[in-house]
Amino acid sequence: MKSRYALNVDPKCCNERVLNDCHQMYTDSDRGLITIAQSVGMTLLPPRKKITVMLIGGHSVGKSSFINWYVEEHIQKPGGAIGTHGFTFVTSGCKRTSLTGKATFQLYPQFKQFQKVKGVSEYISTEICTSRQKQFSLVTFVDTPGLVDGDMKYPFDVDQTILQLGDVCDLILVFFDPIGQALCKRTLNIVEQLKVKHGDRVNFYLSKADEARGESDRQKAMMQIAQELGIHDFDMPTIYIPNPNKPSRCVNQIEEVCHTIQKTIDQTVQNTLNTLGKDCEVICEAVIDTLNNDRLCYKENSSVCNLSCALTLLGFSVMLLFILFISNIYWEFLVVLLSAYGIETLLLYLDPFMRALDSLPMQIQLIICGFLMQLSVILHILAYLLFNSKPTLSGKQKIELQEKLEYVQEMVKPKKKKLHVIYHQQSIGDQDTD
Ligand SMILES: Nc1nc2c(ncn2[C@@H]2O[C@H](COP(=O)(O)OP(=O)(O)OP(=O)(O)O)[C@@H](O)[C@H]2O)c(=O)[nH]1
Ligand SMILES: [Mg+2]
Structure with missing residues (x-):
């Protein structure tokens, strides 16, 4: 006993x-x-x-x-x-x-x-x-x-x-x-x-x-x-x-x-x-796996986000180029858009470029215009698709998970x-x- x-x-x-x-x-x-x-x-x-x-x-x-x-x-x-x-x-x-x-x-x-x-x-x-x-x-x-x-x-x-x-x-x-x-x-x-x-x-x-x-x-x-x-x-x-x-x-x-x-x-x-x-x-x-995966997703998302931003910028540049081309063809459109003073300033910087454009035949100019427009749209769509990144945990969710992990380990x-x-x-x- x-x-x-x-x-x-x-x-x-x-x-x-x-x-x-x-x-x-x-x-x-x-x-x-x-x-x-x-x-x-x-x-x-x-x-x-x-x-x-x-x-x-x-x-x-x-x-x-x-x-x-x-x-x-x-x-x-x-x-x-x-x-x-x-x-x-x-x-x-x-x-x-x-x-x-x-x-x-x-x-x-x-x-x-x-x-x-x-x-x-x-x-x-x-x-x-x-x-x-x-x-x-x-x-x-x-x-x-x-x-x-x-x-x-x-x-x-x-x-x-x-x-x-x-x-x-x-x-x-x-x-x-x-x-x-x-x-x-x-x-x-x-x-x-x-x-x-x-x-x-x-x-x-x-x-x-x-x-x-x-x-x-x-x-x-x-x-x-x-x-x-x-x-x-x-x-x-x-x-x-x-x-x-x-x-x-x-x-x-x-x-x-x-x-x-x-x-x-x-x-x-x-x-x-x-x-x-x-x-x-x-x-x-x-819990550790979930937190690690979240970290990986976050990293992946940020590199994808960088790529998406780069594509958006490229898309905008191409669109600007397209506007220049189209303006060269339809000059009146540019006048309405920028006014006489604006045109003067633009020509100050882009005169050689405009001249080079003028030297191209009208048909080629139109083909380039169409191509630039399409390229700009494609780049924007790609940027948008890439921007739909993987879901990640919010800061609050991460803190809660960390607390739960500590609770299981320490209590x-x-x-x-x-x-x-x-x-x-x-x-x-x-x-x-x-
Ligand atoms: N002498 C003796 N009688 C017992 C004993 N256990 C149960 N009995 C008697 O046996 C009878 C049946 O017992 P139960 O406990 O109802 O048996 P049971 O297996 O539950 O029966 P069912 O519900 O019909 O399947 C009762 O009259 C009890 O008093 C025992 O260990 N010795
Ligand atoms: Mg019985």
């Missing part, structure tokens, strides 16, 4: 704090990593604050009872001929509430895809309760309908929904009971498919083990299940809900389920911290390091206490 208390780190609070802080660092409306990533064209998803644990198994194998035992509240109605006939998300919150399917999808956007499974929406609900027992503040349980063979008609495709849920759950607990239900074909079929896709997430338990007549019954049930699933090195803890009124001599390994949930939480915390680290690096790289990264230290301190504490 020594080190956990010596370090003063409660693992539940520690994991909760790490996950909450990480979530906050992503979702903060001003400085969140999601907002920062958006400003450089990236999309990030916020990390989850809880893990999702799905329970599956035949009818009446004790799924709902397990949730009630874990939560230490009577949330799910156990027993009865019908049992649980939909999917229920059981999670912790500030107030005891029940939510419908639509509200459930708002609470868990990652499950929105299930809206598409025909008829399932009406059979999805959420139970929020205030319990904080065990690791419940970090867990969302998904209670599923009991699977049965034969003519039993579900109002939706139950196999498909469980398989899809398996893709988004962190842990899948499969319950088999030692009497009768153990070899439900539907359960075996779904489990086989889940095992292929998410082998490491699937865990088997022999539930209601206290109801078996003896150790040999339990062994027989386990052998049969292992054979049906084609698994050789089979680990199947025997569990049952402890009942003080009905003591049993059967070994109860229900704590192992809690241990597996704890391990999944630890792994999720570790993954969340690793992803946070990677996301910080990617964001910093993207988020050190905070992530600090959370890592807290997490490791707790892990060391856990190992010492084991």
Whole structure:
């Protein structure tokens, strides 16, 4: 016990704090990593604050009872001929509430895809309760309908929904009971498919083990299940809900389920911290790239702008030349434009040039005029086209990006390091206490 208390780190609070802080660092409306990533064209998803644990198994194998035992509240109605006939998300919150399917999808956007499974929406609900027992503040349980063979008609495709849920759950607990239900074909079929896709997430338990007549019954049930699933090195803890009124001599390994949930939480915390680290690096790289690209665009734009100015000047010079040519042909036009005094001044400087022009035949003068006009127009168009430069960031945008970069490097990264230290301190504490 020594080190956990010596370090003063409660693992539940520690994991909760790490996950909450990480979530906050992503979702903060001003400085969140999601907002920062958006400003450089990236999309990030916020990390989850809880893990999702799905329970599956035949009818009446004790799924709902397990949730009630874990939560230490009577949330799910156990027993009865019908049992649980939909999917229920059981999670912790500030107030005891029940939510419908639509509200459930708002609470868990990652499950929105299930809206598409025909008829399932009406059979999805959420139970929020205030319990904080065990690791419940970090867990969302998904209670599923009991699977049965034969003519039993579900109002939706139950196999498909469980398989899809398996893709988004962190842990899948499969319950088999030692009497009768153990070899439900539907359960075996779904489990086989889940095992292929998410082998490491699937865990088997022999539930209601206290109801078996003896150790040999339990062994027989386990052998049969292992054979049906084609698994050789089979680990199947025997569990049952402890009942003080009905003591049993059967070994109860229900704590192992809690241990597996704890391990999944630890792994999720570790993954969340690793992803946070990677996301910080990617964001910093993207911001630096954006600023560097902007600098390059600015340089490119200024050289293009210089070229555009030069072309405009050339265009104007050619236009002046054109005006001189045209004026030489239509002298009266120049008189109107410059008045007698203006003409005198012009001739003072350009007399030799005008004389040279006069010596050219009229046809050549007209051809040169046309050519100069066209050249001037082309030069102006080229200058205009070049002037449409690449967009660059405004000064304010550049300052904002620089600030975001500094914020990630100087605030988020050190905070992530600090959370890592807290997490490791707790892990060391856990190992010492084991
Ligand atoms: N002896 C014993 N009875 C149990 C245990 N767990 C559950 N039960 C009883 O088994 C019955 C069925 O339990 P549920 O928790 O409703 O089973 P379920 O898997 O949720 O059933 P469905 O919702 O129909 O799929 C109830 O009467 C429980 O009291 C256990 O560990 N030992
Ligand atoms: Mg149930």
